[in-house]
Amino acid sequence: MKVVAIAGSIVGSTTKTVMEKVIDMFADQYPQHEISLLDLGKFDIQFSDGRNYVDYEGETKEAAEMIMNADALIIGTPIFQSSIPGTLKNVFDLLPVDAFRDKTVSTVVTAGSAKHYLVAEQQLKPILSYMKANLVPTYVFVEEQDVFQKEIINDDIPFRIERLLQDTVMMTDSFREMREKIEAQYDF
Numbered sequence: 001m002k003v004v005a006i007a008g009s010i011v012g013s014t015t016k017t018v019m020e021k022v023i024d025m026f027a028d029q030y031p032q033h034e035i036s037l038l039d040l041g042k043f044d045i046q047f048s049d050g051r052n053y054v055d056y057e058g059e060t061k062e063a064a065e066m067i068m069n070a071d072a073l074i075i076g077t078p079i080f081q082s083s084i085p086g087t088l089k090n091v092f093d094l095l096p097v098d099a100f101r102d103k104t105v106s107t108v109v110t111a112g113s114a115k116h117y118l119v120a121e122q123q124l125k126p127i128l129s130y131m132k133a134n135l136v137p138t139y140v141f142v143e144e145q146d147v148f149q150k151e152i153i154n155d156d157i158p159f160r161i162e163r164l165l166q167d168t169v170m171m172t173d174s175f176r177e178m179r180e181k182i183e184a185q186y187d188f
Helices: 015-031 056-069 087-094 117-131 157-183
Strands: 001-006 034-039 072-078 104-111 141-145
Touching: 001 015, 001 056, 015 072, 015 104, 015 141, 015 157, 034 056, 056 087, 072 117, 072 157, 104 117, 104 157, 117 141, 141 157
Parallel strands: 001 034, 001 072, 072 104, 104 141
Antiparallel strands: none
C-alpha cells in the first residue's frame, strides 16, 4: 500500500510537526507499507489553470502524481480564517474530479482554537466527497496549545493518531478486498 501524507500549508510549523509524527508512527506500526510526505511548503506548485494534471511540469506534476499514485492519503491541514489554506485547495483544483476514487482519505486538522473544529466537516469533507474519496469518518483535531516548540505536548494526540492510522489501513484494505471480489465476478 502506498500512502501519501500531505502537510497542506506553506507557512507555520504545527501542521508539519503533527504530520511528521503521523509518518513516524505509520512507519513504526506498518513497516510493510510505503509512506511519504508531500510538504506543500517545500514544493513550488503552480496555480491550477484547468489543464490535466499530467500536462503540468516540474514539482506541480510531481506532487499531483504522488497523490494520484497513492492508495491512501492522510491530509493534514491548518485552519486559517475559518477555512482550509488556499495552497491545499489549489492542489485539489489541479486534480481531476474523481481523483480520489478508490482511495481512502483521512484527515488531521490543526487550529489555533477549538472554535474551528467543524471546518473539516463543513469545508474539507464535502470537497473530498465530491472528488469520490472513501472518507475515514473521524479525524484528529489538534489545537495550537497541544504543540510547543515543534513537539506534541498533549499525550492524547498520539493515541488519536494511532487510531486514525488503524482506521485508514483497515478501510483501505476493506475497500480493496471488496473491489477484488466484485472484479472476480467478471470473466474477462
